[in-house]
Amino acid sequence: MKIGELSSLTGTSPRALRYYEDEQLVIPRRMPNGYREYDDYLVDRVIQIRGLLDTGLPTRIIRQILPCLDKPRTIHFADATPEMLATLEHERDRMDERIEFLARNRAAITEYLDEVRALA
Amino acid sequence: MKIGELSSLTGTSPRALRYYEDEQLVIPRRMPNGYREYDDYLVDRVIQIRGLLDTGLPTRIIRQILPCLDKPRTIHFADATPEMLATLEHERDRMDERIEFLARNRAAITEYLDEVRALA
DNA sequence: TTTGACCTTAACGCTAACGTCAACCATTGA
Protein backbone atom coordinates (compact mmCIF):
# COMPACT_ATOMS: atom_id res chain seq x y z
CA MET A 1 0.00 0.00 0.00
CA LYS A 2 1.02 3.64 -0.43
CA ILE A 3 1.73 6.10 2.32
CA GLY A 4 -1.74 7.65 2.29
CA GLU A 5 -3.48 4.38 2.98
CA LEU A 6 -1.11 3.46 5.76
CA SER A 7 -1.63 6.93 7.14
CA SER A 8 -5.40 6.59 7.37
CA LEU A 9 -5.23 3.00 8.59
CA THR A 10 -2.98 3.96 11.48
CA GLY A 11 -4.11 7.49 12.18
CA THR A 12 -0.54 8.62 11.60
CA SER A 13 0.39 11.58 9.40
CA PRO A 14 2.45 10.94 6.26
CA ARG A 15 5.02 13.31 7.70
CA ALA A 16 5.33 11.11 10.78
CA LEU A 17 5.67 7.98 8.63
CA ARG A 18 8.49 9.59 6.67
CA TYR A 19 10.08 10.59 9.95
CA TYR A 20 9.88 6.98 11.16
CA GLU A 21 11.69 6.01 7.99
CA ASP A 22 14.44 8.55 8.69
CA GLU A 23 14.69 7.06 12.16
CA GLN A 24 14.85 3.56 10.67
CA LEU A 25 11.71 2.33 12.39
CA VAL A 26 9.70 1.53 9.25
CA ILE A 27 11.57 1.10 5.99
CA PRO A 28 9.24 0.69 3.00
CA ARG A 29 10.26 -0.54 -0.44
CA ARG A 30 10.05 1.77 -3.43
CA MET A 31 7.86 1.48 -6.51
CA PRO A 32 9.32 2.23 -9.95
CA ASN A 33 8.00 5.77 -9.77
CA GLY A 34 9.68 6.44 -6.44
CA TYR A 35 6.55 6.05 -4.30
CA ARG A 36 6.94 4.28 -0.97
CA GLU A 37 5.31 0.86 -0.81
CA TYR A 38 4.35 -0.54 2.59
CA ASP A 39 3.58 -4.20 3.31
CA ASP A 40 0.43 -5.01 5.25
CA TYR A 41 2.22 -6.18 8.38
CA LEU A 42 3.60 -2.68 8.81
CA VAL A 43 0.20 -1.44 9.93
CA ASP A 44 0.64 -3.27 13.22
CA ARG A 45 4.20 -2.10 13.47
CA VAL A 46 3.26 1.54 13.09
CA ILE A 47 0.60 1.17 15.77
CA GLN A 48 3.23 -0.43 18.00
CA ILE A 49 5.55 2.48 17.41
CA ARG A 50 2.87 5.03 18.25
CA GLY A 51 2.10 3.22 21.47
CA LEU A 52 5.72 3.04 22.48
CA LEU A 53 6.27 6.71 21.67
CA ASP A 54 3.19 7.52 23.73
CA THR A 55 4.67 5.76 26.75
CA GLY A 56 7.68 8.03 26.54
CA LEU A 57 10.24 5.84 24.78
CA PRO A 58 12.49 7.61 22.26
CA THR A 59 12.92 6.29 18.72
CA ARG A 60 16.48 5.26 19.53
CA ILE A 61 15.18 2.71 22.05
CA ILE A 62 12.18 1.71 19.96
CA ARG A 63 14.52 0.89 17.10
CA GLN A 64 16.30 -1.57 19.37
CA ILE A 65 13.28 -3.35 20.75
CA LEU A 66 11.29 -3.58 17.53
CA PRO A 67 13.12 -6.68 16.20
CA CYS A 68 11.86 -8.76 19.11
CA LEU A 69 8.26 -7.69 18.58
CA ASP A 70 8.09 -9.03 15.04
CA LYS A 71 6.65 -12.45 14.34
CA PRO A 72 7.90 -14.71 13.03
CA ARG A 73 11.23 -13.56 14.32
CA THR A 74 13.60 -16.41 13.54
CA ILE A 75 15.45 -14.10 11.19
CA HIS A 76 16.10 -11.54 13.90
CA PHE A 77 17.94 -13.87 16.22
CA ALA A 78 21.06 -12.97 14.29
CA ASP A 79 20.76 -9.42 15.63
CA ALA A 80 20.96 -10.69 19.19
CA THR A 81 24.37 -9.44 20.21
CA PRO A 82 25.27 -9.42 23.92
CA GLU A 83 24.96 -5.62 24.01
CA MET A 84 21.54 -5.88 22.39
CA LEU A 85 20.40 -8.39 24.99
CA ALA A 86 21.69 -6.20 27.79
CA THR A 87 19.78 -3.25 26.37
CA LEU A 88 16.63 -5.33 26.16
CA GLU A 89 16.91 -6.49 29.75
CA HIS A 90 17.48 -2.94 30.88
CA GLU A 91 14.52 -1.60 28.96
CA ARG A 92 12.34 -4.41 30.23
CA ASP A 93 13.24 -3.39 33.80
CA ARG A 94 12.49 0.23 33.01
CA MET A 95 9.12 -0.81 31.65
CA ASP A 96 8.49 -2.63 34.92
CA GLU A 97 9.18 0.56 36.80
CA ARG A 98 6.89 2.54 34.54
CA ILE A 99 4.11 0.02 34.91
CA GLU A 100 4.35 0.03 38.69
CA PHE A 101 4.48 3.79 38.75
CA LEU A 102 1.51 4.16 36.46
CA ALA A 103 -0.46 1.62 38.44
CA ARG A 104 0.18 3.44 41.71
CA ASN A 105 -0.86 6.77 40.26
CA ARG A 106 -3.86 5.26 38.59
CA ALA A 107 -4.92 3.89 41.94
CA ALA A 108 -4.45 7.28 43.58
CA ILE A 109 -6.62 8.96 40.95
CA THR A 110 -9.30 6.33 41.33
CA GLU A 111 -9.23 6.71 45.10
CA TYR A 112 -9.56 10.46 44.77
CA LEU A 113 -12.50 10.15 42.38
CA ASP A 114 -14.20 7.72 44.74
CA GLU A 115 -13.82 10.06 47.69
CA VAL A 116 -15.16 13.01 45.74
CA ARG A 117 -18.15 11.00 44.54
CA ALA A 118 -18.85 9.85 48.08
CA LEU A 119 -19.42 13.49 49.04
CA ALA A 120 -21.96 14.03 46.27
CA MET B 1 15.48 23.21 52.56
CA LYS B 2 17.15 25.17 49.75
CA ILE B 3 17.14 24.26 46.09
CA GLY B 4 20.52 22.53 46.15
CA GLU B 5 19.48 20.05 48.83
CA LEU B 6 16.22 19.25 47.09
CA SER B 7 18.22 18.83 43.91
CA SER B 8 20.55 16.21 45.35
CA LEU B 9 17.75 14.47 47.27
CA THR B 10 15.71 14.01 44.13
CA GLY B 11 18.41 13.74 41.49
CA THR B 12 16.85 16.68 39.72
CA SER B 13 18.81 19.68 38.47
CA PRO B 14 18.14 23.10 40.02
CA ARG B 15 17.26 24.27 36.53
CA ALA B 16 14.56 21.64 36.28
CA LEU B 17 13.20 22.57 39.73
CA ARG B 18 12.93 26.21 38.66
CA TYR B 19 11.24 25.06 35.49
CA TYR B 20 8.72 23.08 37.55
CA GLU B 21 8.03 26.29 39.44
CA ASP B 22 7.40 28.17 36.18
CA GLU B 23 5.04 25.38 35.23
CA GLN B 24 3.30 25.63 38.62
CA LEU B 25 4.13 22.09 39.66
CA VAL B 26 6.21 22.91 42.74
CA ILE B 27 5.84 26.34 44.25
CA PRO B 28 8.32 26.98 47.09
CA ARG B 29 8.12 29.80 49.61
CA ARG B 30 10.78 32.47 49.68
CA MET B 31 13.28 33.30 52.41
CA PRO B 32 13.96 36.94 53.32
CA ASN B 33 17.00 36.94 51.02
CA GLY B 34 14.99 35.72 48.04
CA TYR B 35 16.16 32.10 48.21
CA ARG B 36 13.58 29.42 47.48
CA GLU B 37 12.56 27.38 50.52
CA TYR B 38 11.14 23.89 49.96
CA ASP B 39 9.18 21.90 52.53
CA ASP B 40 10.16 18.28 53.15
CA TYR B 41 7.03 16.82 51.60
CA LEU B 42 8.05 18.31 48.26
CA VAL B 43 10.78 15.69 47.92
CA ASP B 44 8.11 13.07 47.24
CA ARG B 45 6.23 15.42 44.99
CA VAL B 46 9.28 16.08 42.80
CA ILE B 47 9.91 12.37 42.49
CA GLN B 48 6.27 11.94 41.51
CA ILE B 49 6.66 14.60 38.85
CA ARG B 50 9.77 12.97 37.42
CA GLY B 51 8.01 9.67 37.22
CA LEU B 52 4.98 11.13 35.50
CA LEU B 53 7.17 13.03 33.03
CA ASP B 54 9.04 9.81 32.36
CA THR B 55 5.81 8.05 31.44
CA GLY B 56 5.18 10.70 28.82
CA LEU B 57 2.72 13.02 30.53
CA PRO B 58 3.18 16.74 29.85
CA THR B 59 3.39 19.26 32.69
CA ARG B 60 -0.03 20.60 31.72
CA ILE B 61 -1.63 17.28 32.64
CA ILE B 62 0.60 16.67 35.63
CA ARG B 63 -0.47 20.01 37.04
CA GLN B 64 -4.04 18.81 36.97
CA ILE B 65 -3.56 15.41 38.56
CA LEU B 66 -1.12 16.48 41.27
CA PRO B 67 -3.80 17.77 43.67
CA CYS B 68 -5.30 14.32 44.02
CA LEU B 69 -1.94 12.74 44.80
CA ASP B 70 -1.37 14.91 47.87
CA LYS B 71 -2.22 13.64 51.33
CA PRO B 72 -4.05 14.80 53.30
CA ARG B 73 -6.11 16.20 50.47
CA THR B 74 -9.24 17.48 52.17
CA ILE B 75 -8.26 20.97 51.13
CA HIS B 76 -8.13 20.06 47.47
CA PHE B 77 -11.70 18.89 47.22
CA ALA B 78 -12.61 22.49 46.54
CA ASP B 79 -10.68 22.25 43.24
CA ALA B 80 -12.91 19.42 42.08
CA THR B 81 -14.85 21.13 39.32
CA PRO B 82 -16.79 18.96 36.86
CA GLU B 83 -14.24 19.68 34.13
CA MET B 84 -11.46 18.66 36.49
CA LEU B 85 -13.17 15.39 37.28
CA ALA B 86 -13.71 14.71 33.59
CA THR B 87 -10.04 15.33 32.92
CA LEU B 88 -9.08 12.98 35.71
CA GLU B 89 -11.30 10.19 34.44
CA HIS B 90 -9.92 10.64 30.97
CA GLU B 91 -6.32 10.57 32.13
CA ARG B 92 -7.02 7.52 34.30
CA ASP B 93 -8.31 5.73 31.20
CA ARG B 94 -5.25 6.76 29.21
CA MET B 95 -3.07 5.42 32.00
CA ASP B 96 -4.94 2.13 31.74
CA GLU B 97 -4.14 1.98 28.06
CA ARG B 98 -0.50 2.76 28.68
CA ILE B 99 -0.27 0.11 31.37
CA GLU B 100 -1.81 -2.55 29.16
CA PHE B 101 0.40 -1.56 26.28
CA LEU B 102 3.55 -1.60 28.37
CA ALA B 103 2.60 -4.94 29.87
CA ARG B 104 2.10 -6.50 26.46
CA ASN B 105 5.42 -5.23 25.17
CA ARG B 106 7.18 -6.21 28.33
CA ALA B 107 5.83 -9.73 27.84
CA ALA B 108 7.02 -9.76 24.24
CA ILE B 109 10.53 -8.72 25.28
CA THR B 110 10.62 -11.35 27.99
CA GLU B 111 9.45 -13.99 25.57
CA TYR B 112 12.13 -12.98 23.08
CA LEU B 113 14.84 -13.12 25.73
CA ASP B 114 13.67 -16.55 26.83
CA GLU B 115 13.77 -17.87 23.29
CA VAL B 116 17.24 -16.50 22.69
CA ARG B 117 18.50 -18.00 25.94
CA ALA B 118 16.97 -21.35 25.02
CA LEU B 119 19.28 -21.44 22.02
CA ALA B 120 22.42 -20.86 24.11
C1' DT C 1 -5.30 16.99 -22.19
C1' DT C 2 -5.87 18.94 -18.25
C1' DT C 3 -7.63 18.89 -13.65
C1' DG C 4 -7.24 17.06 -9.10
C1' DA C 5 -5.67 13.85 -5.85
C1' DC C 6 -1.62 11.90 -4.27
C1' DC C 7 3.22 11.27 -4.28
C1' DT C 8 8.39 13.14 -3.86
C1' DT C 9 12.40 15.84 -1.43
C1' DA C 10 14.10 19.86 1.02
C1' DA C 11 13.82 23.11 4.31
C1' DC C 12 12.09 25.98 7.79
C1' DG C 13 8.93 26.30 12.07
C1' DC C 14 7.32 24.77 16.59
C1' DT C 15 6.81 23.03 21.40
C1' DA C 16 8.37 20.77 25.61
C1' DA C 17 11.77 20.07 28.96
C1' DC C 18 15.28 21.30 30.11
C1' DG C 19 21.13 22.67 29.59
C1' DT C 20 24.13 26.36 29.64
C1' DC C 21 26.02 30.66 30.03
C1' DA C 22 26.18 35.52 32.00
C1' DA C 23 26.02 38.84 35.48
C1' DC C 24 25.01 39.49 39.96
C1' DC C 25 23.72 38.90 45.26
C1' DA C 26 24.25 36.14 49.92
C1' DT C 27 26.65 33.25 53.42
C1' DT C 28 30.29 31.25 55.40
C1' DG C 29 35.03 29.69 56.63
C1' DA C 30 40.20 30.86 56.53
Place this chain on the structure above:
DNA sequence: TCAATGGTTGACGTTAGCGTTAAGGTCAAA
Protein backbone atom coordinates in the same frame (compact mmCIF):
# COMPACT_ATOMS: atom_id res chain seq x y z
C1' DT D 1 38.37 40.63 54.29
C1' DC D 2 38.04 37.94 50.79
C1' DA D 3 37.55 33.69 48.31
C1' DA D 4 34.60 29.77 47.81
C1' DT D 5 30.19 28.08 47.54
C1' DG D 6 25.59 28.48 46.31
C1' DG D 7 21.73 31.25 45.54
C1' DT D 8 19.05 34.75 41.97
C1' DT D 9 17.06 36.23 37.29
C1' DG D 10 17.28 36.51 32.41
C1' DA D 11 18.26 34.82 27.93
C1' DC D 12 19.92 31.97 24.43
C1' DG D 13 20.92 26.92 22.93
C1' DT D 14 19.43 22.00 22.23
C1' DT D 15 16.85 17.76 21.10
C1' DA D 16 12.84 15.06 19.73
C1' DG D 17 8.87 14.50 17.11
C1' DC D 18 6.69 16.04 14.24
C1' DG D 19 3.65 20.37 11.35
C1' DT D 20 3.89 23.19 7.51
C1' DT D 21 4.97 25.30 3.34
C1' DA D 22 7.44 25.15 -1.25
C1' DA D 23 8.34 23.32 -5.67
C1' DG D 24 7.65 19.79 -8.40
C1' DG D 25 6.62 14.67 -10.45
C1' DT D 26 2.60 10.87 -11.28
C1' DC D 27 -1.67 9.05 -12.58
C1' DA D 28 -6.67 8.16 -13.18
C1' DA D 29 -10.81 10.32 -14.66
C1' DA D 30 -13.36 13.66 -17.37
